[in-house]
Amino acid sequence: MTAFAFHTARSVLFRPGGAADLGPLAGALLGPRVLFVTDPGIRRLGLAEAALASLGPGVTIFAEVEADPSRETLLAAVAAGQGATGVVGFGGGSAMDVAKLAALLLGSGEPLDAAWGVGNAKGPRLPLVLVPTTAGTGSEVTPVAIITVGAEEKRGVSAPVLLPDLALLDPELTLGLPPAITAATGIDAMVHAIEAYATVNPNANPISKLLAREALRLLGANIETAVRRGGDRDARGAMLMGAMLAGQAFANAPVAAVHALAYPLGGIFHIPHGLSNALVLPQVLAFNASVAGGVYAEIAADAFPDLAAIEGGQARCAAFIEALAGLRARLGLPSRLSEAGVPAGALPRLAAEAMKQTRLLVNNPRPVTEADALAIYREAW
Template identity: 40%
Template sequence: MSFNLVAPRFMLVGGGAVAEVASVLQKFGLTRPLVVTDPFMVSSGLVRRCIDPLEAAGIKVTVFSDTVPEPTDTVVKAGVASLRQGDHDCLIGFGGGSPIDTAKAMTILAMGDAPMSAYKVPFQADAAKLPVIAIPTTAGTGSEATRFTVITDTARDEKMLISGLGALPLAAIVDYELTFTVPKRTTADTGVDSLTHALEAYVSRRANPFSDAQALAAMGLIGANLRTAFHEPRNAAAREAMMLGAMQAGIAFTNASVALVHGMSRPIGAHFHVPHGLSNAMLLPAVTRFGLASATARYAEASRRIGFAAASDDAETAAGKLADGLVALNAELGVPTPKEFGIDHAVWEGRLDLMAEQALASGSPANNPRVPDKAEIVALYRAVWSANA
């Protein structure tokens, strides 16, 4: 077996690690960062956790904070304009997955004058203008460790997957203390997002021994700690475990790829503005049940690692407990169905063909243990409309 492995060149992990941001930049001779963040990080003052150590080290900081929750090509374009106005030598993505994804897309788009759509898969975006240092403030996307970014084409209502070494951060600072104030809804959605990353990486047709090790470790951490982090936001041990699990899940899927859940999730986000982790959660039980018979042993081991099945359960029993356990997890975390989220049923039905086409075009469904056709994807969308059964 041969396979490729990618990861950031340097990762600093631990409580309070963000205070070392200046020394991380100095390791690579970087002194002129553009911090890419969002309005809440600025208004809440959390971004100062990144800016203050830089300024204390004599590093001048410029901030671009016009990012949006689900990054768009228009925001990325505005970010590139801001980038070109200064003499910057790196980008720091500070925040949830959206600011980090925006920073990644900015450094790719800054390579030339082509639109963002020119870089979507199957194009390999291996070149970047400047390096990115990623500092996540949620335990979910794993974007700090991946070679992917997802950007919405506003003209077409399409979430574009951008893939390549150009999107891989040079370095990451993973500090769980930044997640203490994350709201419960965000904790739940990003937590299920990271669980989805690990599970899909493990059952992916592109899985390998390295990604398997990361995915299994991530599922163990997330399965044991997601509920605690949700119910007890200040529980340091749970927050630390979730942050590490999210990072490992990111490493897993950047080396094995995600599958059908993500392929179907992106169109829901693009058309109905459902946060990415939440749309993953809506889909996860039904899509998992769809693939069980095609990779029973793998789904069974995932179920055991997450904690849904016992070590003594046979494969078929353990796999069945995985799908049931995901339904129960969604219920405990208050995950709404698309209907409960407030999506109009007629509009949902009217978009199903297009969403199925966009899901297939992303390439992710081809990694699934059971590869669906368009009709099966439409049927799955219908199944999750009112119940993740």
């Protein structure tokens, strides 16, 4: 066993209805002046009102976070939070990512441009609490924040200082998620687990592998129920827990080419992140199968128990890839890039943009060239 490090949130609390008790649970940590980062949809649906009421006076609400949040949005959140003593990120991955970086920039004053990349953000940051409202990104337990810079480029900050003091998991917040969002975010969480298990990052570790397998077990067993019966509290709770475990896994054993090829789809065509991953997942796994087929075979039955009966690593790997494509179709997600509005003429540009995701591509089991990326996009189109 090689040396590794494993970092996660200081505290994780799974508590149905817990968002309504955010003040009693975290008020002492956050202090008297709280920056509450969320998005317009959360406010419109009223999901944050009980949490806000529990925090009492002294809350500054920044509810302007968009999908694939921009640098300008982040800086606006920082401006709104001047004088804050603590930060809450309440929402999906976008809101939590903005909250992480706002806490960093407000607490340290370090320039954003010095923080991009892996291990460059130093801190300190303000006290930070993250409350997910989707079961997908796992951002509540990861040291990663992704921001769109300029019109299309996604950049990331990855550093342990971004891990929160508290991740509060309240499955009641996910009960109203529409089927399409439930499906896409659930597939996103499965990708996190798959890539964390198969990563060739030097910090690949047995803890992440264990968490990834349990995440796949929970997600595979519950995603279809959560999509079809959105009010099923057991399924929603299992999905939220699975997404969090997958987040802990890839926070320490980073993701790879699926995400690298997904990012340009979000940056250029504004396809939601979970769907972007789903659109290229089978093709990337098929590309990797020649070197990682045995690895994928090890986890195939975690997500799809029936695959345990298939003998032979490559045969089980092929069945795993087919099962993932079948799951995507059963969940009602688009199966082709063309169905998601991506024109064939854009594929070379997507391949060129994917090559910029070097921090992810180095983790892939098989090296990916620009020609490889283009071939994968063509297979997915």
